[in-house]
Amino acid sequence: MRDLKIDSAAMSNDLLAWYDVHAREMPWRVGPADSAAGIRPDPYRVWLSEVMLQQTTVAAVRGYFLRFISRWPTVLDLAAAEDADVMNEWAGLGYYARARNLLKCARTIAADHGGNFPDSYERLLNLPGIGPYTAAAIASIAFDRPETVLDGNVERVMARLHDIHAPLPDVKPVLKERAAELTPALRPGDYAQAVMDLGATICTPRRPACGICPWRDPCAARAAGTAAELPKKAPKKPKPIRHGIVYLAEAANGTWLLERRPDKGLLGGMLGWPGSEWNGAPVPAPPFEADWRELDGEVRHTFTHFHLILRVMTAQLPNGFSQKADQELVTHRDFSPASLPTVMRKAFDLYKGR
Template identity: 70%
Template sequence: MCEAAETRHLLDWYDHHARDLPWRVSPVARAAGVRPDPYRVWLSEIMLQQTTVAAVRAYFDRFTARWPSVTDLAHAEDADVMGEWAGLGYYARARNLLKCARVVASDLGGAFPETRDALQALPGIGPYTSAAIAAIAFDQAETVVDGNVERVMARLHDVHTPLPAAKPELTARAAHLTPKARPGDYAQAVMDLGATVCTPRSPACGICPLMSACAARAAGTAGELPRKSPKKAKPTRHGIAYVAQRPDGALLLETRPARGLLGGMLGWPGSDWCDDPTPRPPLDASWQELPEEARHTFTHFHLRLRVMVAHVDTTSTPETGDFHAPHGFHPSKLPTVMRKVFDLARGSLREMV
């Protein structure tokens, strides 16, 4: 690691152009001795995994208002946390969030460890997240590399090896520029540069603090980098979702198994998601298929769900799930694909929300 000219230029730029984010301590406040709250740094980093800042802001504000400390979160009900997470996606993060909070609260006295290795031993914290928390919350000189950092390094050094094969080289380049002083500010500075100036399309090279040192700008290749290996086509899976309603408006919902996609989340009973799903209605009823499918894309596949709706008797006993009274049902607590099912079925349901 070294104090390269590029590092100094980037920190100078960050001191004037740092984004105002709810989980961040500004460089001015940090210079005045204000330290970041490790809980807020950790929470934001978990939420930001494969998710944009714009999408995360409102969730972060709700979480920290409801659970202002890691101990508060550790004592939360699983269903409440999963409900607040609904719509943010990648639901294993929410399950690991609770596991991690409970370990920190019960085993570590409510204090996050300061080193990358100790952080990475906690549930749901991998190499990137541990480095980010260690650098941002505790000013450890760790190298933090996300998609923004990879893009900046690829352009700064004109690296044409496609991702993911280029990751080791780009990480080494980033490590060379990571300073021993202010590593937390530096980590956030590179990410801010990638998010606001060195953007994927049409980078604003004319206002970049690293303009004079950028090899890709000199070569005229900045807009082409980083190169990426072709992605494999996503397969399409099919399934059936069953929406049952009683005369009192109650809807049949189930909590999905803890493991697997949407684990621990509320959803509609249904079939497996596969090439040719077997119908699995949760109870005997006159099921009516809606003319439209609920379509959703996950990381590794597309999903198309047939939606079946039925009005059932008050005495109906389902094989899976429980009926939820109208006043206790909030569509916003459903994961996105299940909310899409509800939106399609809504016109066939009795007035309830």
């Protein structure tokens, strides 16, 4: 790390001037011109977008966000929603614990806060599913509090600005200190979005556009020629491989047998195909006795902590089948592959392409 002499106020002003011209347009964002006119962001939209954006790209989130806002325009609407409806709308975004916490948080705000989001970092942090990053983002963007927002984009910008070569994740506290030094008292919400935009559009992971960066002059990594190799990351441990079996059963009239997964655990609360446990040597667990046939090929999917390989078995759903408590019979008209979690949709795609 280089001993970088910077004028924090001047740098913040430079970045805000850049943001005023180059701010990205997003359906949850109040742009700098509207912000200057006194229009404040809706905390509900800020919160919803930040939860959706965790581990996901802006491009992937946009459509989901618009559908959620159309169906549940306020946090009170979301709090009153059926769990299954919310989980179905979330299908495909992954990390399904976020959707469960979304409902818990909305219902806590409705029950304990009169439908209004707390306006401080400390009180936001007490809400279900809201961690330090999300609390800082909501406090800063929605309420213009001078909190330090540190996402992957900001980490990259700070590592390069100060030419910090210590690897993530251990260096996060240092990067947050550097980010805090630049967070201004005036327009902190705009600044938080500006520094994230800088990382997303200029100080990108590969081939950063240093020549047009508003912070190119004080950037130590640009001067040292090391920008493209930062931030450093500790070597990842290899992910284990788990195996499983899923069972796709369709009746002659197009009705499908689906199973609601337990609320806790991976894909919690989601509808999917009945199946075995996911482990090293799964034990077959067909939902009913039948002449089950295995499809050629396999489903591969990667979760945060492991790779999954699924065998896909198929059979005809018998007439008069009586489902168990955790199972649902979904008619051809009501069945939507898009409502399935991605790994389950992959199994359906293999079936359709058989």
